[in-house]
Amino acid sequence: MKNISSKKNSIKNIKKFSNKYKDSSKIFSLIIIIILLYYDEKIYYSNPIKVAYYCISFKNSGVERVISLLLQYLSKEKRFINYLITIKGKSEGEYSLNQNVKRISLREERMSIIKAIKINHIDILIYNFYTRKEIRKLNKLKTTKVIYYDHSSYFYWLYKNIYNFKDSVYYEYKNCNYMISLIPLENDYLFKRWGIKSILMDNPTTFQFESIIPSDLTKKNVIMIGRADDALKRFDLGIIAMETIIKEIPDCEMNIISFPVKKYEKLIKNLNLEKKVRFVGYQEKIENFLKNSSLHIFPSITEAYPMVLSETKIFGIPSIIIGLDYLTLAKRGIVVIYDDDPSAIAKEAIKILKNESYRKFLGKEARRSMKKHKNSIIAKKWLQLILSVYKGKKPHFLKNSEAQKSISEKEAEKILNNQLILLQKRKPILSQLTFAKLVNFSLI
Numbered sequence: 001m002k003n004i005s006s007k008k009n010s011i012k013n014i015k016k017f018s019n020k021y022k023d024s025s026k027i028f029s030l031i032i033i034i035i036l037l038y039y040d041e042k043i044y045y046s047n048p049i050k051v052a053y054y055c056i057s058f059k060n061s062g063v064e065r066v067i068s069l070l071l072q073y074l075s076k077e078k079r080f081i082n083y084l085i086t087i088k089g090k091s092e093g094e095y096s097l098n099q100n101v102k103r104i105s106l107r108e109e110r111m112s113i114i115k116a117i118k119i120n121h122i123d124i125l126i127y128n129f130y131t132r133k134e135i136r137k138l139n140k141l142k143t144t145k146v147i148y149y150d151h152s153s154y155f156y157w158l159y160k161n162i163y164n165f166k167d168s169v170y171y172e173y174k175n176c177n178y179m180i181s182l183i184p185l186e187n188d189y190l191f192k193r194w195g196i197k198s199i200l201m202d203n204p205t206t207f208q209f210e211s212i213i214p215s216d217l218t219k220k221n222v223i224m225i226g227r228a229d230d231a232l233k234r235f236d237l238g239i240i241a242m243e244t245i246i247k248e249i250p251d252c253e254m255n256i257i258s259f260p261v262k263k264y265e266k267l268i269k270n271l272n273l274e275k276k277v278r279f280v281g282y283q284e285k286i287e288n289f290l291k292n293s294s295l296h297i298f299p300s301i302t303e304a305y306p307m308v309l310s311e312t313k314i315f316g317i318p319s320i321i322i323g324l325d326y327l328t329l330a331k332r333g334i335v336v337i338y339d340d341d342p343s344a345i346a347k348e349a350i351k352i353l354k355n356e357s358y359r360k361f362l363g364k365e366a367r368r369s370m371k372k373h374k375n376s377i378i379a380k381k382w383l384q385l386i387l388s389v390y391k392g393k394k395p396h397f398l399k400n401s402e403a404q405k406s407i408s409e410k411e412a413e414k415i416l417n418n419q420l421i422l423l424q425k426r427k428p429i430l431s432q433l434t435f436a437k438l439v440n441f442s443l444i
Contacts, residue, residue, distance in 0.1 A: 049390050052083035052104075052122045054113060054129070058094040060282070062307050063128050063151050068095035069204040070126075073379035075101050080386070085116055117144050124389055135172040145389050147178045150198075153326070154186060154441075155302045155419060159232065159427070165441040170194055178389055182305035185326040189412035193439060199385070202328060204375045205310035207287075214316030215291050217363050220252040220353050223293040223317070225286065225308040226300070228258035228279070235264055237299040237322070237342050243271050244346035249353050254297075255280050255289055290315040294359060295352055297345060301426070303327060309334075314370050318362035320348050323422045326415050329373075333366020338418060340426070 051074070053067045067084075075082050075098040082101045089105040097103070104116055114137055117125060125146045127138065138146045150173075162168050173179055173191075179198035181187035187200040222242070228235045235256065242254050253276050256264075260279040268277050283289070296312040296319040303309075309329045312319055320335045321327075322345070330336060335348050352359050407415075413435075420438055423430045 048081045049079055049386065050081045050083065050121060050123045051126070051386060052085050052117065052120070052124070053126045054085045055087075057086050057088040057091070058084065058097065059091065060093070065095060065206070065307060066151075066203050067126070067128065068097070069206070069375065070379070070382060071098060071101055072096075073204070073375065074382060074386075077383060083120060083122065085113065114138070114141075117141065124386055130169045132169060132172050135169070135176070139172075139175050145178065145392070146176070147180060147385070147389060148173065148176050149180045150182065150186075151304055153183055153302050153304045154190060155326075155423075156232075156304075158423060158430075159302055165194070168441070170196060170441070173198075182328065183326055184328060184407045185412055185415050188406040189409065189416075190439070194441065201381065201385075202373050202378050203305040203307060203310070204378050205307060205314060205370075205373065207311060207314050209314055209370055209374050212314050213291070214314075214363065214367050215293055217294045217316070217318075217356075217359050219292050219294055220249055221293045222252060222254040222295045222297055222349065222353075223257065223289060223312070224254065224297050224299075225257040225311070226306075228256060228261045228264055232301045234299040234301055234322075234340075235261075236267060237340065237345060238297040239264060239267055239273070239277055240271070240342035241297065241345040241349060242273055242277050244343060245349050245353070246273075246276050248350045252276070252353060254278070255293070257281075257283050257286055257289060286311070290317065293317055295320070295349055297349065298322075298324075299345065300324065305329070310370065310373065313366040316363040316367035318352055318359060318366060320345055320352075323418065325418055329369075332369035333362045333364075335362070338422065 053071065055061075055064050055067055058064050058068065071082060071084065074080060082098075083104060084097065084101050085104045085106065087106050089108045090103070104120070106113060106116060109116075111119070113134065116122075122144050125138070125144055126149055127135070127146050128149050128151060130152070135148070138144075154170075157168055165171055173196045174194065177197070179191075179196060180201045181191060181198040182201060182203060184200060187198050191198050222238075222245070224235055224238050226233050226235075235258070238254070242252070246252050256277065256279045258279060259282050265279070268274060280289070290312065293312075293315075294317065296308070296317050298306070298309065298319050298321045300306065301322070303324055305328060309319060309321075309327070313329060313333055316333075318333055318335065320337065321330065322340060323336070323338050324330055325336050335352070337344050337348060352362065416438060417435060420433060420435055423438075424433060
């Protein structure tokens, strides 16, 4: 209610200001203006804001889980009428949804997202896709403001063979008023070069920091979490590393929280690791696995704000990641290597699992770092963001971005050079790629 109190202060100032004027009509006009502003603010706070979250479905995917966590907090906000708009209809195994959230299925109701927005008079849409034609249409809406939630990274598109700026979603982002980035390198450096205005946010995490008892890191259990069927997750690197790890640490075991994948089950069998490496399937509750793990291996080739890292860090579990030094969560309790060889993963894993003091140091650092990423902090920032966007205050929206501690140009260039080397190694087509082209996104 800061704005309302500021209006009261303005009325006092007007009274002082009126003493300088003898013309009562001018004084009367000024007072009327202040009164109208005051009541306009009261109307703003009394009118509900219709906020819609747009996803494919409401289960399994990381994006859907993020939205479900946001809705847990924001559906409590009395000023909001919340909508969940999904392409698919309701199905078993969905994330829990507050009863006051209105559910719309585009497929079941046979309508487009544009039609759903107009029929329900949506004020703000949280958009979680990369469909360029749809973004163009949404940008033409006059009564609905759209917040574009970018869940990917620049490097994801490069590994997906998108090498031209005009062929990418970033070309459309230039025309978007409200963009959310999850990656400091992009928000603070690349997007500014490309003419994209964005704000840096964190994803919420599955667990409440205060309610978690961290792992004691005594058992030599390794964990991998995610969708093993996604080739970019590269679970084979962690599985192959286990062949070397168990030679040094015979009692070490690995749990893979994922639906089983045949090619990986065959790999486990070929390496004679059936007693040491196991798929435990998709798990809604992974707390017991996290409590009994001492190391997390995360061999993904590209990410934006991986939920599994926030989960393992909250439980005080050290992680090994490959090249993902651009992530918000990449520091403290994380070992970053720049080698796709499973033997490099095994070397670091053995070092961590054999050295108790080093392992516990990493675990404490991992957990402590998550104090800055509490869900309560993230929810508050989302609330401020939605209210600012609703009022059409772009300067306030951008000011939030500037309030973040930006990475320096020197650090950004260091990270990009690291990624350039990895890209050249991993993709022969990019062997002649230069730093200047990488930064300008004019690779072809």
